[in-house]
Amino acid sequence: MARILTGVQSTGTPHLGNLLGAVIPAIELAKSTENESFFFIADLHSLTQIKNGNALRKNTINTAAAWLACGLDTNKSVFYKQSDINEVTELAWYLNCYFPYQRLTLAHSFKDKSKNLKDINSGLFTYPLLMAADILLYDANIVPVGKDQLQHIEITRDLAIKFNKHNGDTFIIPSPMTDKKTRYIPGTDGNKMSKSKGNTIDIFLNEKNLRKQIMKIKTDSVSIEEPKDYENCNVFNLFSQVASTSEIEIMKKNYINGGFGYGDAKQLLFEKIIEFFNISREKYNFFQKNPELVISELQKGSIKAKAIAKETIERVRSKIGY
Numbered sequence: 001m002a003r004i005l006t007g008v009q010s011t012g013t014p015h016l017g018n019l020l021g022a023v024i025p026a027i028e029l030a031k032s033t034e035n036e037s038f039f040f041i042a043d044l045h046s047l048t049q050i051k052n053g054n055a056l057r058k059n060t061i062n063t064a065a066a067w068l069a070c071g072l073d074t075n076k077s078v079f080y081k082q083s084d085i086n087e088v089t090e091l092a093w094y095l096n097c098y099f100p101y102q103r104l105t106l107a108h109s110f111k112d113k114s115k116n117l118k119d120i121n122s123g124l125f126t127y128p129l130l131m132a133a134d135i136l137l138y139d140a141n142i143v144p145v146g147k148d149q150l151q152h153i154e155i156t157r158d159l160a161i162k163f164n165k166h167n168g169d170t171f172i173i174p175s176p177m178t179d180k181k182t183r184y185i186p187g188t189d190g191n192k193m194s195k196s197k198g199n200t201i202d203i204f205l206n207e208k209n210l211r212k213q214i215m216k217i218k219t220d221s222v223s224i225e226e227p228k229d230y231e232n233c234n235v236f237n238l239f240s241q242v243a244s245t246s247e248i249e250i251m252k253k254n255y256i257n258g259g260f261g262y263g264d265a266k267q268l269l270f271e272k273i274i275e276f277f278n279i280s281r282e283k284y285n286f287f288q289k290n291p292e293l294v295i296s297e298l299q300k301g302s303i304k305a306k307a308i309a310k311e312t313i314e315r316v317r318s319k320i321g322y
Contacts, residue, residue, distance in 0.1 A: 017193030080301035
């Protein structure tokens with residue numbers, strides 16, 4: 001049985017791209033009886049960006065609520081909050097002492113922002129080592145990641161190998177799992193959907209505000225009467241992510257035949273998203289009204305996670321002389 005570990009930052013409610021590209025596939029993966037799945041809310045990582053306590057707490061609840069609303073079974077998976085497990089920060093310190101400073105300067109999370117060093121906090125610089133601690137603390141075998149996160153897994157593997165060579169077998173060497181079929185979800189401006197770009201679609205908004213977001217999707221200026229290029233249309237692309245094969249074919253004919261406006265396409269997309277996420281939206285609203293249930297689920301998972309973390313940290317401490 002493989003132990004699979006996935007973390008998600010609590011920087012806001014997961015948007016449509018997060019749900020289709022990461023959350024739902026991870027939940028489906030967890031349904032396999034061949035896997036043991038660990039999912040955590042990376043609220044310690046979020047602190048590199050968010051410095052408002054109330055906002056961080058709210059984001060943590062919203063993020064967890066979204067996972068639960070999309071069908072995560074906490075009886076079959078370990079679902080916990082990173083900050084509940086203090087062993088992770090202890091392990092991160094040990095790993096800091098085994099990893100070269102120069103290698104950290106090459107980390108993408110640092111290099112991408114290194115032109116403005118005054119805006120970089122130390123937490124962002126050592127971010128990869130906390131991520132490594134997240135993985136190694138739970139003896140994870142597999143870590144599902146996007147291509148942009150592969151470097152972090154390489155760092156984790158290098159650390160584990162180096163530590164094991166110096167201290168004897170201590171850590172399991174994790175392997176990345178990338179999905180070649182990972183969906184590219186365009187935002188309202190056509191670029192990849194991202195909170196930082198402000199081009200997201202929040203499927204948990206009320207219908208009025210959700211429709212407003214969808215109606216803002218950028219399109220070309222082709223008139224209603226003319227045929228339209230469905231292959232390069234953001235609305236069609238998003239519709240294809242949530243519609244059935246037959247529904248996609250009907251939409252395609254509408255584009256080709258003309259007499260069909262982008263406003264019509266956006267309305268159909270709105271209706272389809274409401275239909276596709278109907279149950280998830282209901283559950284999410286329920287958890288919003290009952291946040292104590294979300295907290296309870298996270299605490300339940302944290303008890304399980306902490307038991308494993310304690311075993312690992314004791315193993316590490318004995319190896320290094322504590």
